[in-house]
Amino acid sequence: xxxxxxxxxxxxxxxxxxxxxxxxxxxxxxxxxxxxxxxxxxxxxxxxxxxxxxxxxxxxxxxxxxxxxxxxxxxxxxxxxxxxxxxxxxxxxxxxxxxxxxxxxxxxxxxxxxxxxxxxxxxxxxxxxxxxxxxxxxxxxxxxxxxxxxxxxxxxxxxxxxxxxxxxxxxxxxxxxxxxxxxxxxxxxxxxxxxxxxxxxxxxxxxxxxxxxxxxxxxxxxxxxxxxxxxxxxxxxxxxxxxxxxxxxxxxxxxxxxxxxxxxxxxxxxxxxxxxxxxxxxxxxxxxxxxxxxxxxxxxxxxxxxxxxxxxxxxxxxxxxxxxxxxxxxxxxxxxxxxxxxxxxxxxxxxxxxxxxxxxxxxxxxxxxxxxxxxxxxxxxxxxxxxxxxxxxxxxxxxxxxxxxxxxxxxxxxxxxxxxxxxxxxxxxxxxxxxxxxxxxxxxxxxxxxxxxxxxxxxxxxxxxxxxxxxxxxxxxxxxxxxxxxxxxxxxxxxxxxxxxxxxxxxxxxxxxxxxxxxxxxxxxxxxxxxxxxxxxxxxxxxxxxxxxxxxxxxxxxxxxxxxxxxxxxxxxxxxxxxxxxxxxxxxxxxxxxxxx
Amino acid sequence: xxxxxxxxxxxxxxxxxxxxxxxxxxxxxxxxxxxxxxxxxxxxxxxxxxxxxxxxxxxxxxxxxxxxxxxxxxxxxxxxxxxxxxxxxxxxxxxxxxxxxxxxxxxxxxxxxxxxxxxxxxxxxxxxxxxxxxxxxxxxxxxxxxxxxxxxxxxxxxxxxxxxxxxxxxxxxxxxxxxxxxxxxxxxxxxxxxxxxxxxxxxxxxxxxxxxxxxxxxxxxxxxxxxxxxxxxxxxxxxxxxxxxxxxx
Ligand SMILES: Cc1cc2nc3c(=O)[nH]c(=O)nc-3n(C[C@H](O)[C@H](O)[C@H](O)COP(=O)(O)OP(=O)(O)OC[C@H]3O[C@@H](n4cnc5c(N)ncnc54)[C@H](O)[C@@H]3O)c2cc1C
Numbered sequence: 107x108x109x110x111x112x113x114x115x116x117x118x119x120x121x122x123x124x125x126x127x128x129x130x131x132x133x134x135x136x137x138x139x140x141x142x143x144x145x146x147x148x149x150x151x152x153x154x155x156x157x158x159x160x161x162x163x164x165x166x167x168x169x170x171x172x173x174x175x176x177x178x179x180x181x182x183x184x185x186x187x188x189x190x191x192x193x194x195x196x197x198x199x200x201x202x203x204x205x206x207x208x209x210x211x212x213x214x215x216x217x218x219x220x221x222x223x224x225x226x227x228x229x230x231x232x233x234x235x236x237x238x239x240x241x242x243x244x245x246x247x248x249x250x251x252x253x254x255x256x257x258x259x260x261x262x263x264x265x266x267x268x269x270x271x272x273x274x275x276x277x278x279x280x281x282x283x284x285x286x287x288x289x290x291x292x293x294x295x296x297x298x299x300x301x302x303x304x305x306x307x308x309x310x311x312x313x314x315x316x317x318x319x320x321x322x323x324x325x326x327x328x329x330x331x332x333x334x335x336x337x338x339x340x341x342x343x344x345x346x347x348x349x350x351x352x353x354x355x356x357x358x359x360x361x362x363x364x365x366x367x368x369x370x371x372x373x374x375x376x377x378x379x380x381x382x383x384x385x386x387x388x389x390x391x392x393x394x395x396x397x398x399x400x401x402x403x404x405x406x407x408x409x410x411x412x413x414x415x416x417x418x419x420x421x422x423x424x425x426x427x428x429x430x431x432x433x434x435x436x437x438x439x440x441x442x443x444x445x446x447x448x449x450x451x452x453x454x455x456x457x458x459x460x461x462x463x464x465x466x467x468x469x470x471x472x473x474x475x476x477x478x479x480x481x482x483x484x485x486x487x488x489x490x491x492x493x494x495x496x497x498x499x500x501x502x503x504x505x506x507x508x509x510x511x512x513x514x515x516x517x518x519x520x521x522x523x524x525x526x527x528x529x530x531x532x533x534x535x536x537x538x539x540x541x542x543x544x545x546x547x548x549x550x551x552x553x554x555x556x557x558x559x560x561x562x563x564x565x566x567x568x569x570x571x572x573x574x575x576x577x578x579x580x581x582x583x584x585x586x587x588x589x590x591x592x593x594x595x596x597x598x599x600x601x602x603x604x605x606x607x608x609x610x611x612x613x614x615x616x617x618x619x620x621x622x623x624x625x626x627x628x629x630x631x632x633x634x635x636x637x638x639x640x641x642x643x644x645x646x647x648x649x650x651x652x653x654x655x656x657x658x659x660x661x662x663x664x665x666x667x668x669x670x671x672x673x674x675x676x677x678x679x680x681x682x683x684x685x686x687x688x689x690x691x692x693x694x695x696x697x698x699x700x701x702x703x
Numbered sequence: 704x705x706x707x708x709x710x711x712x713x714x715x716x717x718x719x720x721x722x723x724x725x726x727x728x729x730x731x732x733x734x735x736x737x738x739x740x741x742x743x744x745x746x747x748x749x750x751x752x753x754x755x756x757x758x759x760x761x762x763x764x765x766x767x768x769x770x771x772x773x774x775x776x777x778x779x780x781x782x783x784x785x786x787x788x789x790x791x792x793x794x795x796x797x798x799x800x801x802x803x804x805x806x807x808x809x810x811x812x813x814x815x816x817x818x819x820x821x822x823x824x825x826x827x828x829x830x831x832x833x834x835x836x837x838x839x840x841x842x843x844x845x846x847x848x849x850x851x852x853x854x855x856x857x858x859x860x861x862x863x864x865x866x867x868x869x870x871x872x873x874x875x876x877x878x879x880x881x882x883x884x885x886x887x888x889x890x891x892x893x894x895x896x897x898x899x900x901x902x903x904x905x906x907x908x909x910x911x912x913x914x915x916x917x918x919x920x921x922x923x924x925x926x927x928x929x930x931x932x933x934x935x936x937x938x939x940x941x942x943x944x945x946x947x948x949x950x951x952x
Contacts, residue, residue, distance in 0.1 A: 111717075115735070142773060143898055146780065149737075150889045158888070195891035208895060439931070659733035 108418045108531030110160045112152035112221045113466075115662065118145055120467045121213060123648035124641075125474055133481040135209040144214065147199075151218050154194060155225035158187050163226040166367030167534045171308075173359045178307040178369045184229060188310040192262030197233050201260035202244060205252070212399070212480075216406055216473040220466070223410040227538040228367030232265060234403055235305045239266020241396040242317050246334065246384035254342055255315055265311040268400075269300040269318040269337075269373060270393070277551055279390060280328040284320040286335055286380055296320050296337055296354075296380040299372065302545075306371030307339075307356035313348060314339040316373070318380060319389050326387065334389035335380035354378040364537030397546070398499045402472055404546040405502035408510030409465035411539035412517070415532055416458040419517035422524075423451050445520065453676075454520055458513035460642075460673040463666075465506050467641035472498040493568035494576070496560045498637065504552035504627070505634035507542035514539045553626035556633070557611065569608070577601060577640045584643055589650055596674040597639035603681040604632050607688050620692035628684040635681050642670040704851070704873075705760045706749045707813040708783065709804060710742040712767060712774040713824040722923040729824075729923060738774045741819020743781075744879045747886040748849060749817055750782030757851050760784050762811055766795055766803055766914075772902060779897035780889045786902040787811075791914055793907070799914035801833035806910035808838060813874070815856075820845050820878040831878035841875040847882040 121127045122141055130136045162183040169181035179185075191197065200215035201207020215237075222230035240259050243251055258264040275281035284298025296318055300306075307314065316337040325331030341349040358372040384392040423446040427437070431447035445451045475498065478491035518525035518532045525532045543549050561569055578601055584594035607629050615622030649666040652658040714720055715735040723730045738746075752758040763778035765771040766789040775786035789803050804816060821828035835842035843849070847866065848859035851873075860867045861880050907914045935941045945952045 138895060138898070140898075142776065143894065146773065146776060146889075146894050146897075147891065150780075150891070150894060154888050190888065193890065194888055195893075199891060208891060662733075 107164065108414070109421070110156055110225050110414050111417060112148070112155060112224070113413065114145070114148045114152050116463060116466060117148055117217050119648070120470050123652060124467055124644050125471055127211070127213065127474070130474070130477070133477060135211055135481065136477070139211055139214065147214060148217060151196070151221050154191065154196065155221040158190055159222060159226040159229050162187060162229070164531050164534065166226065166228055170366040171359055171369040173356060176307070176355045177309055178356055178359065178371065180308050180310060180369065181367050184367065185310050187229060188232060191233065197236065197262030198260045201240065202256065205256035205260050207260045212476040213470050213473040216402065216469055219403055220406050220410045220413070223407050224414040226367070227407065227411065228365045231365065231368045232305050232308070232310065233262060235268060236262065236266040237403065238268050238396065238400045239315050239317050241399050242334070242392065243336070243383065245396055246392045251336065251381065251383060254346065255336065258313070259315060263311060264313040264315055265305060265308070266315045266317065267303055267306050269303050269306070269316050271300060271302045272298065273301055277548060279319065279332065282319055282321060282332055284318065284375065286320040286322055286333060288322070294335060294380045294382060295377040296335055296375045297377055298375050300375070301372050302360065303371045303373045304368055306369060306373045308369055313342070316354060317383070318375070319393065320380070322386055329390050331387050332389040333386050334383045334392050336383050337375065337378050337380040341379060352378045363540055364534070365541055398495055399476060401499050401503040401546050402469065402476070404542050405506040406469055407542040408506035408539065409462050409469065411535050412458050412510045412513040413462045415514040415517035415535040416455065416462060418532055419455060419458070419520040423455065423520050451520055454516040456669070456672045457677065458517050460669045460677060461509050461513050463645070463669060464638040464641050464673060465509070467645060468498070468502060468637055469506070471641065472502055490572050493572045496563065497556065497568050497573055497633070500552035500556040500560065501630055501634045501637065503546065504549035504630055507539070508549055511536065511539040511543060550627060553630040554623065556630050557615070557622055557626040561608070574601070577636065580640065581643065584647065590643055590647055593643045593646055593670055593674055596678055597636060597643060600632065600636040600639055600678055600681040603685045604636050607632055607685050610688055614691060618692060620696055624692035624695050625688040628688045631684045632681045635678055639673065639678050642673050646670045704758050704815070705762070705811065705813040706752065706758050707762050707764060707804070707807060707811055707816045708742070708745050708749045708778065709816065709818040709830070710746060710763050710765050710774050710778045711739040711819070711822045712736050712765060712771045713739045713822055716740060716823055722925050726922045726924055728920070736770070738777050739819050739822045741821060741823070741879060741881065743886040744881060744883050745817040745819055746778045746781050746783060747884050748879060751884065752851060753782065762787060762813065764789070764804070764807055766791065766800055768792060775902055776897045777889065779900045780893045781887065785900055788902065788904045789907055789910065790904050791907050793914045794916050795914060796916050796918055797827045797829035798833055798917060799912070800830050801837055802912045803907060803910060803914065804830070804834050805837045806912050810910070815874055816876045818876070818878050820880050831876050835876040838876065841871040843869060843871050843875055844878045845880045846877055847880050849877065849883065
C-alpha cells in the first residue's frame with residue numbers, strides 16, 4: 107500500500123523563507139495568517155489528508171463510481187470523508203468571510219489543494235470543482251445570486267460543477283449548441299447535452315450547482331454568442347430551502363484511464379431551469395477570468411502526483427536490494443545493495459524531486475500573485491501581479507502537468523515490474539496524472555494562450571516590464587554573490603534563450619502563423635525552466651541564509667543546494683534544445699500533406 | 704466543573720529518534736514536534752465532558768519552551784477555553800512538573816486534573832501519580848472509561864490482566880490511556896478561534912516552584928542493532944537454541 111506524508115516543512119520553507127509571506131501581512135486575510143496559525147493549519151490539513159483521504163485512494167480507484175436510476179454513488183468511504191472534510195470547514199479556507207469563509211490567502215488554498223490531491227486526486231476534484239463555481243459566482247454573480255449560493259457552496263453543503271464541454275465542442279467552445287430560452291419570469295430553460303462533466307452528479311452534497319455554458323436564441327455564432335447559467339440540481343426557494351428536482355440528469359458515467367473515484371458524467375439538460383450569470387453573450391469571457399485560478403489548481407495536480415509518487419519510490423529504492431553499486435558494495439552484509447545506490451535510480455528520483463520542489467515554489471509564488479491581484483491596495487502592484495499571473499498560469503498548467511506525468515512515470519520506473527502491478531499503487535499515480543494534461547485547456551492550447559495571447563497583450567508589457575525585470579534583476583544581483591553566482595549565471599543563460607526565442611517569434615511568427623504554433627510548446631518550456639531556475643536560486647539563497655544563522659535542519663537546507671545544482675546541471679540545459687527546435691520553424695512540420703500520414 | 708488538562712510538547716510519534724553521538728541525550732534538534740498523543744486523549748475527554756454539559760471550563764496547561772504555546776493552541780483548537788504556559792528552559796522532570804501542576808491547581812481550583820498516563824518521549828508514567836500524592840487527591844490512572852457523577856467519578860482502569868472499575872472521589876487526578884476515546888480532527892474555524900483565546904504565560908518562579916532537575920542522566924545510546932537471523936536444520940536444534948542460547952524455554 108502506498109503512503110503519503112504531507113511535505114509541511116517544505117511548504118513552510120517556501121512560504122516564509124523563500125517568498126517571505128510575512129512581508130504581506132497588511133493584505134486582507136494575511137494578518138490572520140501568522141506563521142504559527144499557518145503551521146497549525148497545514149499540520150491539521152496534513153492530518154485529514156493523510157488519515158482520511160489517503161486510505162480510500164487505492165480502494166476508490168479499484169471500485170470507481172456507480173450510476174443507478176440517475177443517482178451516482180462515489181466509492182465506499184467517500185461520502186463519509188466528504189462529510190468530515192466539510193465539517194472540518196476545509197472547503198471555506200479561502201472563501202469570502204462575508205459568506206462564511208475564512209478569507210485566508212490563496213497561497214494556503216493551493217497548499218491544501220496539493221495535500222488533498224497527493225492523498226486522493228479523485229476525491230480532491232469534488233471540492234475542487236466547487237471552488238470553480240464559487241469563483242465564477244463571486245466574480246460574476248449578482249448580489250442576490252451570491253447570497254443565495256455562496257454560503258452553502260463555501261461550506262461545502264452544496265457542490266459545484268463546470269459544464270462546458272459537448273461532444274462537438276471541446277477546445278473550441280464556440281461550437282457549443284446547448285440552448286437557453288428566456289422565460290417571462292426572467293429565468294431560462296436550458297436544453298442540451300454536456301459530456302465529460304467532472305463531479306456532475308453524486309450523493310455527497312445536498313445540492314449541486316451546475317455552471318453551464320449555453321446559447322441564447324438570438325446569440326451570434328462562435329465564441330461571441332455564449333452565455334453562462336446557473337442550473338441547480340434542486341431548485342432553491344427564496345428562503346434558501348430546496349425545491350423541485352430540476353431537469354438535469356446524469357445519463358452515463360465514462361469508463362476511463364484514471365481518477366476512477368471521480369464521476370465523469372454525461373449530463374442531459376431538458377428544459378432545466380437556469381439563471382443567467384453575468385452579461386448575455388459574455389459567458390466565455392466570464393469563464394476565462396475565473397480560469398486562471400482553476401488552471402493553477404490543475405497545475406498543482408501535476409506536481410502533487412509526482413510528489414506522492416516520489417515519496418513511495420524513495421521508500422522502495424531504499425528497501426529493494428538488487429545488484430551491487432558500480433563502485434563496490436555499499437551494504438556488504440546484505441545479498442545486494444539497495445537500488446538507491448545506482449546513479450540511474452537517482453537520476454529518476456532527483457528529476458522528480460527537483461521538479462516537485464521547484465514547482466511547489468513556483469505554484470505558491472503564482473498563487474501569491476492571485477492574492478496580490480485581488481487584495482493589494484496599490485493599483486500598480488495589482489496590475490503587476492495580474493500581468494505575472496497571466497504569464498505564469500498557462501506555463502504552470504502545461505509544464506507542471508506534462509512533467510508530473512513524466513516524473514510520476516520515472517518514479518514508477520524505480521519499482522521495476524512491481525511498479526506496473528496494481529497493489530503497489532504507483533501505476534495509479536501515473537494513470538491519474540495523465541488527465542491534468544488534457545482538461546482545463548489541453549496543454550497545447552496553454553502554449554498557444556501564452557504565445558498568442560499573453561505575450562502580445564498590452565504590447566508585451568507582462569514580459570518586458572514585469573517578468574524580465576523580476577528574474578533578470580534578481581539574477582544579476584545574485585551573480586555578485588559568490589555562493590549564488592553559478593546558479594545565477596545559469597539562469598541568466600536560460601533567460602537569454604528566452605529572449606532569443608521571443609525575438610525569433612517576433613521575426614517569424616507574424617509572417618507565418620504556423621511558426622508561432624510550432625514554437626509555442628518549446629517557448630513555454632523555456633519559460634517554465636527559466637522560472638523554475640529562478641525559484642531554485644531563491645531557495646538556495648534562503649537555505650544559505652538559514653544555514654549561516656544556524657537555524658533549521660542542516661540536512662534539509664543542504665539538500666536544497668544539491669537539488670538546485672541538479673536542476674541547473676541536468677534540467678535547465680534543455681532550454682538550449684528547445685531554442686534549437688523553435689528555430690527549426692514550421693516548414694518541416696507542415697511539409698507532409700495529411701494523406702501522407 | 705472546571706478541568707485542568709496538562710499537554711506536553713513531544714517529538715512527533717512518526718520521528719525515529721536516535722541518541723546524540725556523545726551520549727548526552729536524544730538528538731531532537733529540528734525534529735517535528737506534536738502534542739503527546741496521550742494528552743490529546745485527555746483534551747478530547749475534557750471537551751466531551753464539556754459538550755455533555757458536565758464540565759464548564761477547560762484550562763490547558765503546558766510547561767517548557769515558548770514553542771509549547773503551539774501545543775496549547777492545538778488544545779484550544781480542540782476545545783479548551785484558555786491556556787497557561789509555564790515558560791522555562793529548564794530540563795523538566797516529572798516531580799518538577801507535578802509541583803508546577805500543584806501550584807496551578809491552587810491558582811485555578813479545578814475539580815479534576817486530566818493528563819496522559821505517560822508522555823511518548825521519556826515514557827515516565829509518573830507525573831499524575833506524583834501530583835495526586837502532592838495534592839492528597841484521589842487518583843484514577845490508565846483510564847479507558849470515565850463517567851463523571853456528582854462529587855465522584857466511575858472509572859475503568861486498564862490494569863495488568865484486565866479492567867478494573869473504581870469509584871473515586873472528586874477532586875481527583877485522572878490519567879488517560881489511548882483507548883479512552885479517539886481524538887477529533889481539528890476544524891479549520893476552530894484553529895482561527897484558538898488564536899483569539901486567552902493564553903497566559905508565567906514563570907515557575909511566579910508560582911514559587913523550584914523546577915531544577917533532581918536526577919542526572921548519565922548516558923544515552925541507541926538500542927543494540929538487531930542481529931541477522933539464522934536458519935536451523937531441525938526442530939531439535941531450534942529447541943536446543945531456545946533453551947540454551949535464547950533461554951526462553
Ligand atoms: C476525465 C475528464 C474530466 C473532464 N472534466 C470536465 C469538466 O468538468 N467540465 C468540462 O466542461 N469539461 C471537462 N472535460 C473535458 C475537457 O476539458 C476536454 O476534453 C478538453 O477541453 C479537450 O477537448 P476535446 O476532448 O474535445 O479535445 P479536442 O478539442 O478535440 O482536442 C484534441 C486535440 O487537439 C488539440 N487541438 C485542438 N485545437 C488545437 C489548436 N488550435 N492548436 C493546436 N492543437 C489543438 C488539443 O490540444 C488536443 O490535443 C473533462 C475531460 C475528461 C477526460
